[in-house]
Amino acid sequence: MVRQKTKEYPKILVVDDEPDITASFQSFFGRRGFSVNTTASGKDALDIIKTSKPDLVFLDLTLEEMNGKEVLKKLREYDKNTKVIIVTGHTIDSENEEKEFNLLGISAYLNKPLILDDLVTIVESVLGNKFSAKDFEKYRYVKRIERPISSVVHKLRNILGNMRNECEVFLLNKKDGIYNDKSQEELAAMSEDIIKNAIKTVDQALEVFDGIKEEK
Secondary structure (H helix, E strand, C coil): CCCCCCCCCCEEEEECCCHHHHHHHHHHHHCCCCEEEEECCHHHHHHHHHHHCCCEEEECCCCCCCCHHHHHHHHHHHCCCCEEEEEECCCCCCHHHHHHHHHCCCCEEEECCCCHHHHHHHHHHHHHCCCCHHHHCCCCCCCCCCCCCCHHHHHHHHHHHHHHHHHHHHHHHHHCCCCCCCCHHHHHHHHHHHHHHHHHHHHHHHHHHHHHHHHC
């Protein structure tokens, strides 16, 4: 009797010290057939990579104790193959830093906040090795001199992206039955909280625009 091979799901490690981000990644990719592990520690991330050998690592740069760049340098001392996507609010400010990341073998450099739906295509492309050089440039870091990212645009992306992800996670949880044990009153209260947060988010975005007018 021939045993069928157990299906192996792609493994993702998310290294980020923001609980909302790790929870969103774990929830979103977990439902799409990925095995997702998370940690807020760069040192722990290196241990996890050695033992579990993830197919892909999402790595934040601004970690405590050991930052993302240090983690990547340590990793590349003994592992040249694990695919790493940098996900951060940090912007590359110089060509030297750009070259340094390139030499460390990152697969992509993505700025927060991220649209989760867009990540599926990126992840499948990275893991499936289906990119042409031209396509790959869409997901790599963008040179500041070619496409400057103003602080205003970056702030708005953060504000609106976080609101979108919060709403999306709630809807996915509801659709997948995670809230089946909640009463209608509890669901209404949760929805009300999300709506209140959305209103605050819109107010924050309007304040940013008001700031632009004042500067002019």
